[in-house]
Amino acid sequence: MILENRRGALASLVRTLAVALALLLPTPTVLAVHAPIAPTPSVAYVLGATTYPLSLVDDDGRAVTITKEPRRIVSAAPSTTEIVFAMGLGDRVVGVTDFCDYPEDAQSVPKIGGFKPNAEAIIVAQPDVVLAVRGFPAEIIANLEALKVPVVILNPVDFAGVLANVETVGNIGNVRDASASLATSLRTRWDAVEAKAKEATGRPRVLFEIDASYPGSIMAAGPGTFIDAMLKAVGAENAVETVARGMQYPSVSDEAVLGLAPELVILGDAPYGQSAEAVAGRPGWDVVPAVRDGRVVALSQREVDVTSRPGPRIVDGLEAVARVVRPELFGPSDTKR
Numbered sequence: 001m002i003l004e005n006r007r008g009a010l011a012s013l014v015r016t017l018a019v020a021l022a023l024l025l026p027t028p029t030v031l032a033v034h035a036p037i038a039p040t041p042s043v044a045y046v047l048g049a050t051t052y053p054l055s056l057v058d059d060d061g062r063a064v065t066i067t068k069e070p071r072r073i074v075s076a077a078p079s080t081t082e083i084v085f086a087m088g089l090g091d092r093v094v095g096v097t098d099f100c101d102y103p104e105d106a107q108s109v110p111k112i113g114g115f116k117p118n119a120e121a122i123i124v125a126q127p128d129v130v131l132a133v134r135g136f137p138a139e140i141i142a143n144l145e146a147l148k149v150p151v152v153i154l155n156p157v158d159f160a161g162v163l164a165n166v167e168t169v170g171n172i173g174n175v176r177d178a179s180a181s182l183a184t185s186l187r188t189r190w191d192a193v194e195a196k197a198k199e200a201t202g203r204p205r206v207l208f209e210i211d212a213s214y215p216g217s218i219m220a221a222g223p224g225t226f227i228d229a230m231l232k233a234v235g236a237e238n239a240v241e242t243v244a245r246g247m248q249y250p251s252v253s254d255e256a257v258l259g260l261a262p263e264l265v266i267l268g269d270a271p272y273g274q275s276a277e278a279v280a281g282r283p284g285w286d287v288v289p290a291v292r293d294g295r296v297v298a299l300s301q302r303e304v305d306v307t308s309r310p311g312p313r314i315v316d317g318l319e320a321v322a323r324v325v326r327p328e329l330f331g332p333s334d335t336k337r
Helices: 002-009 011-024 078-086 104-108 119-124 138-146 159-172 176-197 226-233 254-260 276-280 301-308 314-325
Strands: 054-057 063-066 073-075 093-095 129-132 151-153 205-211 217-220 251-253 264-267 296-298
Touching: 054 159, 063 151, 073 078, 078 093, 078 104, 078 129, 078 159, 119 138, 129 159, 138 151, 159 176, 176 226, 176 314, 205 226, 205 254, 217 254, 226 301, 226 314, 251 254, 264 276, 264 314, 276 296, 301 314
Parallel strands: 073 093, 073 129, 129 151, 205 264, 264 296
Antiparallel strands: 054 063, 205 217, 217 251
16 A cells, blocks of 8 residues: 555656656657548637736636736746647747657757756746746746746646647737637547547457556556546546546556456556566466457557647547557557557
């Protein structure tokens, strides 16, 4: 129990470490880059310009006022960077983290640090607004606010929250039409996957592995995570739901995995050393249905990114999961088996 609590508390850190390691390890070859499953018709919006000063409440419940249209934006997380660029605001970005590797244009933007943002680098960038996620240091927020630089925390807990963040960034940047169009496109694509998945029969038990670095147990994606929502959207059963005990990233012993008998194992830690062969070599795992039947799937780095970053590519993540779980409906995936 002590191990499980410790691993659950460290889940968010492990996910952050995974992003960092992604920059240090070579990206596995991607066999194909698929187009969206359901192309969305173009929709024209005329929402009008943002009125400044703009007052809003961010995802941390903080009241924030943005006095003017921001021309200089610092993005303090990969997810917020992807949202800003997707809004067509990339030319306004003057600072990103060491982990902001998408889109490619973000890689040439000046860096503000990694796990611990560099306050001086942020101030030197002279931002009109800083977009960050929960966990951004409170002391840096206080310093920026003292300089009259607003900080907006974007921390979606579900897909609806991602869409709300897209619209928030569009409102902040005075590109409301673009944000509404993108949000509608993402919603349509998500709904299309859910609708198509209903054509399938059965609910396969799927274990989505996050980390296997601690001997004798693995960390898995549990209830309340984006990955759990993706599994449900494609008509799958999250194999660890019954043993998660309220933890989003529960630690599950090898013995428990045998009892859960997952029919499909998805390796979200494949870019960091795990493989179908390694899983088959774990003590006792040879009798797990997914291992016995050759249904252990190693995700590419791209697939890991799009299933874990709560930004515009989260629907790419859903489509990737759909191809792994329901290849008979959605076609072959980018994965290695």
